[in-house]
Amino acid sequence: MKTQRSGHCYPDSAAEGVSMTVAAVRSTLLRYRLVRADAGYGAFFSYSGDRDRRLLPRLQRAIEKQSRPWYSPPRVRIFLDYSGITVGPRLRAKIEAGLARSRWLVVIASPEARRSPWVDREIDWWLTHRSVDTLLLVVSDGALVWDERRGDWDPDRSTALPPRLLGAFPDEPVWKTIPWHDPGRDPDIDSAAISIAAVVRGMREDDLKSEGLRDTRRNLRWARAVALMLAALLVAAGVIARIAVAQKNTADEQARIASTRLMASVADSHGATDTRAALLLAVAAYRTSPDPNTLAALYRANLASPTLVRSVTTPAPITQLETSADGRTAVAGLGDGQLVAWTATDPTLAPITSLTPPLSSIAVSDDATVIAATAGTHLRLWRKTGGPLDLAVPDGLTPQSVTVLPSGTAVAVQATTAPASGALLLYDSGSGRLQGRFATDALIAQAGVPGLGVRSVLPISDDDLLLLDHAYWVRIRVRDGSVEDTGIGELPDLADGLIGRPSGNGELYSASNNGGTVDIYRLHGPKRFPADDIAATLSAVTPATGVEPPAVLDRNGTTAALLAPDGSIYLAPIAAAATPRPAAVRLTGAQIRSGDLIRFLGDTGHRVIAATADHLILWDTDQIDRLSVTTAAAIPQVCNACPRPTLQISPTDTEVVVSSGVDNGQAPDSTDIDREENAKYRFTVVRPLPPSRGDGRSVPADGMPAWPDPAHPVLLTHQRAQPDSPTPPLAVLAAASPDTVLSGAWSGPDPATVLSLDANGTLSAQNTSTGAITAQRTAPAPATGYGPVVSNHRFAAYLSGRGVTIVDSATLGVAAQLDGRDVTALAYAGPQLLIHRGSDLEVWTDNGSTRLRTLTGIGPSGHWESLAADDAGTTVAYLDDAGSIILDDLRTGTTLATIPGGPAAAGMTGLAMSHNGKHLLTATGSWRAPEGTLTDHDIAPDTLVRTACDRAGTDLTPQEWHDLVGIRRPPTASCP
Structure with a gap:
């Protein structure tokens, strides 16, 4: 229910109780002077119409805000129905209460007010209880016309006059007009507000304006003071906040540094015992704080246990392990009954099948296309082309061990019956049909002495099986189980735990005396070693004592793998006792707990797979480290006293020129034999980078190479040899000085020009297409006959009799001459010249004008050793005395x-180091040796992270992290 008044809507609801509650609360607060007493209203606005309703609140605010301190209440309060009347019944009583509490009545005259009965009632109340002297007129629309003749309002022309005001004024009053209904005009609210406030307060308008100005100035002063105070507080808060942020950042930085140091330290401590953890912790440290210290830890982890290739994590602990003879696949049986296959080049596992645990035996064909496993009374066969196949075991038999013939065509199963007799079961792999059943006791008995039972069954070929007892063996035919041969092997009478598996070819057996020597015994022929009656004339020797029995032999019987007490593995060559042999190789990086879970991969004796807990680990003794790739290469080396081979990498880091680094000039060889022999080693090779991308191409000449054009290397030489290819890998140009050997060649700013220095100090510029000399200058002669000369295209430097001479490549003029005492190496690192002097490395600007810094204890100790750096000037490499x-x-x-x-x-x-600092190349050769090695070390930090994560397999679990480090894991402390 709503009540209409003058175009306004007043809700009629039960909210009158709310106003009574507010009044009660206000009375209580007044007693305690918590609010000011109600001083009533200065004026009551009487109006009608929606148009006035929209603008009168603005007039109310303009009056109430005038002339007062900002912290004081209004000096004049205006009663407006929307703000002065609370929700509830008895509208007329509330309006009359507002009129009673007001000192002035302001009538907003308009045509709507003229027609409004409520305006007439409010005027009537006022004239009845107050005086016309306290009534103000404000015209918002229409007109008021005073008729002088009548002494009253003109009722016809006064279109804005409420009827109750006719005859109310004894003479003409003064009224205010606010033309806010005129289109295009902005009503002068402030002027009207000043006029009304001045009358209500009994002041002149000028005085009210002055008072307002004073109050405004006072308020501004307060505002400025408050603003200054707030600004000071803000500055103080900012300073405190910055100090807090700085302290927090410092604390965070210190915590980060401490955590990265802890990660790096734990990584270093696990390099030899748990390389996987070391790699992952080093990655975590570097990714959390990539600085030289964590980068060094990442290098150390990648170089630790260098023969360890990679590891892979299995879904459950490993209980069985076998490998294929082709050296490609390892098959692991897990504690939960799963079988998984691992290709050594693949970082992931391939699921094979699953049985009810525990597994008792697994076997693999030579190419891993057939896999067999036993678990309890269950026997399952898996074939790459046919999938899994369950084999039926005759009643009363329990499978003990399983063997797959090399080709995978058949499976041999050793089974037992109660109480102790056994049987050998032969199955066809394709159909799963049982082909034969033989009593093992009867077969062993044919050795001439009653056996104690078959210990193992070894497939010699697809036609023969070898059945082994403690000291006797029987060789049978697969097709019919007939005995081919029997004999007493050179087997010691030892307990089961001290005797290992035979070698894959069935020739050798091992036993351990718990010392550093493991005896190797023969089984059957053909014998590659001279036999002495039942004597252990072969052995594998390790420096460790207390190696764990039994030893594991490779397939050819040339190498034994022995488990050391600390969990490392020794690979020891098998040889006769008095025969000189290479030292055993120690495999570190994991703690292996059981020799039963060590197997050779392939037949080279160089690759070993072992299992510990839920990790498979692969080692390869041919691997230098996990960052390097070595390629066999012909390395030119023309004399025994010549300098090291020279490596020059293209500006685009895509090719490398390998040369002898020597220009032999036209000096004749001492004999025809020398001439013919030396010609074999006078060549220069261009290879792709990295070298593993392909073989190189060579020209039959030695000399000084350079890269003036990134796509076309140049070789300056005195030899008359012609390229042996219509498209040689580099252009061969005759040296500028026909009678003087070259000391060095380099490229300058012009890609069509190659620069050189000869032993007399002649600097030459030659056109790369024609070989024509375009400029020559004279400089101090090199201190030695062959340099070296280093360059960064803008400048070149070499050691002369006057010191370190720096040449401007653009003009061939000497740019600087530096002290040459105790200088052993020079190199350019982009815009920096490196000078190794004594035991210090000096860093200069490339033109030698300024020494930037000196690093002590860095650099090679010998004379003219190799020194290399990247163009960014961040990394330097050199060789020590040990190589x-x-x-x-x-x-x-x-x-x-x-x-x-x-x-x-x-x-x-x-x-040499690539310009981008990602590749470190070494070329190793020897005089008149047919082959050398070219090794690429990938040293880019992103490669270190990627290699570490790839070779570690899976990342650390939360439990592994907690056990290793014991701190909260930073968000970036994991593999990307």
């Missing part, structure tokens, strides 16, 4: 890595 590559951070001097080499590498290895 190892030392990698240092060029900005801080931090040693990043030591990549092991060898004695041969110490004297005959050339070193």
